[in-house]
Amino acid sequence: MIKKYGFIVKGENYxxxxxxxxxxxxxxxxxVVGVSTDEEAISAARDFVESGIEVIELCGGFGKESAxxxxxxxxxxxxxxxxxxxxxxxxxxxxxxxxxxx
Numbered sequence: 096m097i098k099k100y101g102f103i104v105k106g107e108n109y110x111x112x113x114x115x116x117x118x119x120x121x122x123x124x125x126x127v128v129g130v131s132t133d134e135e136a137i138s139a140a141r142d143f144v145e146s147g148i149e150v151i152e153l154c155g156g157f158g159k160e161s162a163x164x165x166x167x168x169x170x171x172x173x174x175x176x177x178x179x180x181x182x183x184x185x186x187x188x189x190x191x192x193x194x195x196x197x
Contacts, residue, residue, distance in 0.1 A: 097150050101143035102127045103136050105156035111139050133161050140169045153177040 102125065104114075109129030118125040126148065128139045136153065143151050153162050155178040162177035169175065180188055 098123060099147055099149045100125045101140070101148040101151045102154070103139050103143075103151065103157075104129045104154045105131070105133075105136060105161075107131060109135075111135055133157075133164060136161075136165050137168045140165060140171075140175065144169065144171045144173050149173060151175045155179060 100123070104127060106129060109131050111128050111130055114129030116127045118127075126143065126146075128143075130136045130139055136157070140151055151173055153165065153175065157165070157177055159177070159179070162175075166175045
């Protein structure tokens, strides 16, 4: 059973030292860290591994190429996954991002 989970969010102007949070129920622990670059994400993932995080997930902002780069660089026994959108949901996201109000 997984008890320690890490999530890395990629967004403009996030800095890991400032943009981080934890949730702890006593049975399940989650650490969330915000990063702006792939290099910051690699460092955060390595920190997660060193601190005993058992599973790492990357937000959809990484995309497949960045996620695969991070996975190769961290090169750990800890599984690292990434969020992606189905084709239908990706169309919605693309439409939103191309609208003038986005």
